[in-house]
Amino acid sequence: GGGSSVSDSLLFVSTLDGSLHAVTKRSGAIRWTLKEDPVLQVPSHVEEPAFLPDPNDGSLYTLGNIHSQGLTKLPFTIPELVLASPCRSSDGILYMGKKQDVWYVVDVISGEKRQTLTSSFADSVCPSSSLLYLGRTEYTITMYDTKNKELRWNATYYDYAAPLLDEDTDYRMAHFVSNGDGLVVTVDVDSGDVLWIQNYASPVVALYIWQREGLRKVLHTNVGEETLRYLTFMSGEVAPITKWKYPFPKEAETTSKLMPTLYVGKYSSSLYASSSLVHEGVTVVPRGRVIPLLDGPAITIEENGECEVTPSTDLNTLHKLRYWRNQWLLIGHHEMPLSAPSQILDTFPSPLPRGGQKVIESARDKARYREEVLGIEAPPSQDISDISKPILTTEAPVDSMLKDLATIILSTFLLAGWLAFVINYPK
């Protein structure tokens, strides 16, 4: 009845601070907000910020004390680690996972939460005609160092349960979100019109629509804060936007103007990382620049080329001060990091879900998104087993290069279209 047409008209915007905004598809205006726990929680009692999580998908980046590589990307996400644990790595780290689901039963008209269901708790509910069932999962990974008998790191990542849109869905909007704030630019993929611009106060990590009685994920593109503002001519207030040339002409052959980077940001007291397209004016920290957070662990490179990491444990006030000072140097855009040498992964007693459906589907879906929505030929989809192979060179792996290339092409089109608009606008 009325509830169904209401849910069809809504877009659901998940932000880093744990809000799920129900907004209208037409204007992006907020109808109601469900406020839950923040997407990422890194308890502050762990001194060393060993890993930076990506709130978009739970990917992990290290602060790279191994071989002084700076930021590196680990070949697994928090959900994958949680599903693969309990497991143990050669350097004496025990991994413990926890996955816990919860269902929120929400009135689609008012946004009122009628019921919360967990495996141990179900409260009573008043009957209502138009209810949304929203499933959310909490993934917690804990790393315990058996050598130093101490907790090394732990983190919690929350994700709404939502498969991608059905293949035959005719979804004609593209969403560009800013990494540093809550800005969202929504573009019509047919006409190239900018449909609406909204700011949801906290960085957007996911967008969903309601389809077949459940949330379905809509892909988005992460763009640097300054770049998104630059592209949309925003400087403090929303300018009258007319057209964002889209889809972009395939024959454009300009040099790369938008660059794929890794954005490091801060939420609450913890750092996070997120992929980010930026234009030439944005400062990017070159790859391999080591930012000393602590004196760093003692590294012993053994004869066979393997590396044993002994994290430093003698934290004192000086270290803490240095950490808090240097942490600010990290925040900003970094050159896209390499994949980490999978020293930790290779020695798991439990095999990681290498061929796991979740991983493959995600890669395939992204390819589909590039191909269908953005009109870009995807690079051959990378077998996840390749990712888990150790990368011993300091050069970028070929797969990563291909991906970067695709992103650069996309970025070029994006900017070329915008320049075309700028040139034509005054006429």
Next chain:
Amino acid sequence: GGGSSVSDSLLFVSTLDGSLHAVTKRSGAIRWTLKEDPVLQVPSHVEEPAFLPDPNDGSLYTLGNIHSQGLTKLPFTIPELVLASPCRSSDGILYMGKKQDVWYVVDVISGEKRQTLTSSFADSVCPSSSLLYLGRTEYTITMYDTKNKELRWNATYYDYAAPLLDEDTDYRMAHFVSNGDGLVVTVDVDSGDVLWIQNYASPVVALYIWQREGLRKVLHTNVGEETLRYLTFMSGEVAPITKWKYPFPKEAETTSKLMPTLYVGKYSSSLYASSSLVHEGVTVVPRGRVIPLLDGPAITIEENGECEVTPSTDLNTLHKLRYWRNQWLLIGHHEMPLSAPSQILDTFPSPLPRGGQKVIESARDKARYREEVLGIEAPPSQDISDISKPILTTEAPVDSMLKDLATIILSTFLLAGWLAFVINYPK
């Protein structure tokens, strides 16, 4: 050092009551026991025993009120359901999962538990030279009925984290375990000698060895209690056993004497199910015999052939009495059930891990076990996506038939060898 040789000499026997016995490989004698929560926990506040879990792998069987099929096997296990949830089925059931890991740090000599590590808790530890790290996972699945606003069923299944043995491991023992009690018969696969017979008081659900600093699963064969006693000439006390002809001759072409069945047993206040080979003398309940536990849900068969199940909610004292009386009729051996029509599975909003590594590996490993250890050619491994297809006929699916056939061949060999021994023994 000494700890390493001790752990190499041990076999770890997990039983339904939650014990992990460290026993010697040579005699099966218990060195020490780690006592934890029982492998299965089905809270008693749920009135209707909707599903029977298998403590060996967390498989699920229904009590089959759909189309009066009696016992049916569901196409997913408790761990698979937990990893796939949160999800929702067309009949208004919400699934909630919880997965929680724990590490037990145990002294290999004394069996003393030195430390317990969870994602939220880590107690202090005294240094020790020879520690075992045992990872155990708790899987809890909860089903909530949105139509009747009540908890429909929930269950907890515990499993030690252990991949299968390395492919190149030369493991020359085969273990036959009884379903109704804790009897284990261990046979040398080369000589056919019965190495040892032990009774661990509670049904054995898994066996492990220590390899590469972790538990590795050793496969076992579930045999009916009477059949295992019959085969080993046991009647109250252990008889002097000499040889169990093993491996079995491949050219044997006798008719089937051992039959694969499903054993339904009771532990604490809840029922469980387990595959079981039985000989001719054992009573087997024919397939499709419906044992009314309750008046049964109202079933509406709709025009398109789909079936909507409305569980009965008006439980009263009479129902409870009938349940407790009829429950005893279930205990025993049943003809191998068919796969359930996957009415519940097909409509999950979240896709189950159809191509999940865990599922495929398990199937592959079992095939390897049959081929290498038992010397039997495995049927072509079944793609998990086939399992999730609805089976609408009441005939056994071909894949299941193939598997049964393999089991029958194995059983025949098993009995043929035994008969050969019986005939030759008095000479």
